[in-house]
Amino acid sequence: MSTEASHPGFFSKERITAPPGFNRWMIPPAALAVHLCIGQAYAFSVFNGPMTKLIGIQQPAPDDWGLPALGWIFSLAILFLGLSAAFAGKWLEEVGPRKAMFVAACCFGGGFIISSIGVSTHQLWLLYLGYGVLGGIGLGIGYVSPVSTLIKWFPDKRGMATGMAIMGFGGGAFIASPMSVALMEHFRTPISMGVSQTFLVMGVLYFISMMIGSYAIRIPAVDWKPDGWTPPATQKGMISRNHVHIDQALKTPQFWLLWWALTLNVTAGIGVLGQASVMIQESFRGAITPAAAAGFVGLLSLANMLGRFFWSSASDYVGRKNTYAVFFVLGAILYFLVPGMGSSGNVALFVLFYAIIISMYGGGFSTIPAYLADLFGTRYVGGIHGRILTAWAAGGIFGPVLVNYIRQYQVDHGVPAGQSYTITMYLMAGLLVIGFFCNLFVRPVASHHHMRSEADGSILSGATLATQK
Numbered sequence: 001m002s003t004e005a006s007h008p009g010f011f012s013k014e015r016i017t018a019p020p021g022f023n024r025w026m027i028p029p030a031a032l033a034v035h036l037c038i039g040q041a042y043a044f045s046v047f048n049g050p051m052t053k054l055i056g057i058q059q060p061a062p063d064d065w066g067l068p069a070l071g072w073i074f075s076l077a078i079l080f081l082g083l084s085a086a087f088a089g090k091w092l093e094e095v096g097p098r099k100a101m102f103v104a105a106c107c108f109g110g111g112f113i114i115s116s117i118g119v120s121t122h123q124l125w126l127l128y129l130g131y132g133v134l135g136g137i138g139l140g141i142g143y144v145s146p147v148s149t150l151i152k153w154f155p156d157k158r159g160m161a162t163g164m165a166i167m168g169f170g171g172g173a174f175i176a177s178p179m180s181v182a183l184m185e186h187f188r189t190p191i192s193m194g195v196s197q198t199f200l201v202m203g204v205l206y207f208i209s210m211m212i213g214s215y216a217i218r219i220p221a222v223d224w225k226p227d228g229w230t231p232p233a234t235q236k237g238m239i240s241r242n243h244v245h246i247d248q249a250l251k252t253p254q255f256w257l258l259w260w261a262l263t264l265n266v267t268a269g270i271g272v273l274g275q276a277s278v279m280i281q282e283s284f285r286g287a288i289t290p291a292a293a294a295g296f297v298g299l300l301s302l303a304n305m306l307g308r309f310f311w312s313s314a315s316d317y318v319g320r321k322n323t324y325a326v327f328f329v330l331g332a333i334l335y336f337l338v339p340g341m342g343s344s345g346n347v348a349l350f351v352l353f354y355a356i357i358i359s360m361y362g363g364g365f366s367t368i369p370a371y372l373a374d375l376f377g378t379r380y381v382g383g384i385h386g387r388i389l390t391a392w393a394a395g396g397i398f399g400p401v402l403v404n405y406i407r408q409y410q411v412d413h414g415v416p417a418g419q420s421y422t423i424t425m426y427l428m429a430g431l432l433v434i435g436f437f438c439n440l441f442v443r444p445v446a447s448h449h450h451m452r453s454e455a456d457g458s459i460l461s462g463a464t465l466a467t468q469k
Helices: 024-043 045-051 067-095 097-121 124-144 147-153 158-187 195-216 253-274 276-283 290-318 320-343 347-376 381-388 390-412 422-440 462-468
Strands: none
Touching (some): 024 067, 024 097, 024 290, 045 195, 045 276, 045 290, 158 195, 253 276, 253 290, 253 320, 253 381, 290 347
16 A cells, blocks of 8 residues: 555656646646746836935935846846756756746745845845846746756757747746836835835745646656657758756757857847847837836737747748847848938837847747757756857847937937937847857757767767767
8 A cells, every 4th residue: 555655746757747647738838927027127227217216206316226227137137037947947957847936936036026125125135136036047948947847848849938938037027017106006105116115026926827837737657759740850950869967968069059140149139138228218209108108018019929939830830040140140231221210200110120129039039949959859858958048148238228328328428318228229229130140050969969868867978978988
């Protein structure tokens, strides 16, 4: 007779291994329950304006925080997202997605609560610690948790699978932006902007949703394959039939070329997302209200979300490398053109160009896991994906810093606020040109990096075996 002690633990991989006949389409909603929450990061800019007036209420007071100082909250969150994803990726493969998603829920929800205390006591370091550090760790662990799981469930449609997993992160701001504005308005009083209470409510709601996702997630049994699908017998183009160990992947030029490509794509897009609300109001001063700016943030979130699914799904047909080439060429052209739309007062084209740019920014994130799986195999794709997300951390620092500090420097030297983004946009176009060449040089991984056997999990590469002979 079995005993309670013999039962696998709630967080064990045995407990969440799906039984025969399990419907794999139950997994995307579990992933979305997490990614729609942590995607709130892209709507954080709606708090920047109110947090510059926590004391002055109607206008900034001398002791209020400035935008450059507040910009570091978002940058820290992205920095720790990348760092935690890099370290958690390998751990995730060992413990399974349920435990990782539980830890992510605690960190992300707890980060909001600490930030709420920081706002109410006007201690900026608590926001750096809460949303920046703890929340960023929750972002990173929550981000990578469902991705490798979905790739394993959908080996026949890798691009679509990663698009499903990651589009929720892009769409989280579509929900969070109007919800944040509505909550701040609800809690606002003559002596409070309502930010502290909003942080508290959102922290609790996000914790509950992410816990539901961690409960619902399942992993496929070893050697499971979709009905009617068989792996290709021979290697096809950039898609390898071999596997590369997570530690060996870092020794390949392909990893670092893609790291730089992703860093440059992130840098170009994330600076815009971090200051989207303020940027459109300053570019069209008097014509765009705070509510309309929040709508712009929501629209960019929608473009981010749909772009993640569209571009990654398209990459199943045109290839990951060709898809990335489109990101860099089209993105550079649009960044070069967009300042003219602002100076001419053309709101429609300004919004359209940025929506396309952000769709490709999101597409870069959703396509990279499938790109990695093609090059390095699926065995350790979760861990490799986590490590390459350090590129997100780097871009999360460079992008907002470039936008915020170049803008501030120009404003301090008499440049109108609406024109203070022009040089930055030209710089972003140049970065994307460099990214194009990084992607151009990507080739299939050399055979001496491959694992000797898919079954034994050996980390020995072909080069190591040759040395031992």
